[in-house]
Amino acid sequence: MRIAVAAKKRNDTYVVEPVFGRADLFVLVEKGKDAREVHENPYRDDTEAVGKKVAQWLIKEGVTTVLCGDVGSKTRFYLSEGGIFSAIGYDGTVDEALARYFAS
Numbered sequence: 001m002r003i004a005v006a007a008k009k010r011n012d013t014y015v016v017e018p019v020f021g022r023a024d025l026f027v028l029v030e031k032g033k034d035a036r037e038v039h040e041n042p043y044r045d046d047t048e049a050v051g052k053k054v055a056q057w058l059i060k061e062g063v064t065t066v067l068c069g070d071v072g073s074k075t076r077f078y079l080s081e082g083g084i085f086s087a088i089g090y091d092g093t094v095d096e097a098l099a100r101y102f103a104s
Contacts, residue, residue, distance in 0.1 A: 006068035018069030021051035051075030
């Protein structure tokens with residue numbers, strides 16, 4: 001299971017971004033492994049179809065689950081079509097969001 005958390009960096013801490021497509025970056029985590037990858041969102045400042053572009057990028061990265069504050073309905077469709085589960089309603093730090101997700 002490969003998880004992408006929509007995030008931004010505040011001081012030295014990664015916090016969950018409330019809006020999926022406009023997230024500054026994504027923290028990619030492989031379940032059962034300690035290593036994390038931090039990728040800047042290459043589509044953050046695009047003017048059209050940002051959610052679709054980010055969804056396609058994460059599908060290519062092998063992501064199976066996305067954690068974030070919220071995802072628009074079209075983007076949720078694109079994620080779902082690519083086999084990605086979108087878990088919404090997350091906030092706080094990336095570590096807190098991951099702990100809540102794994103506890104559920």
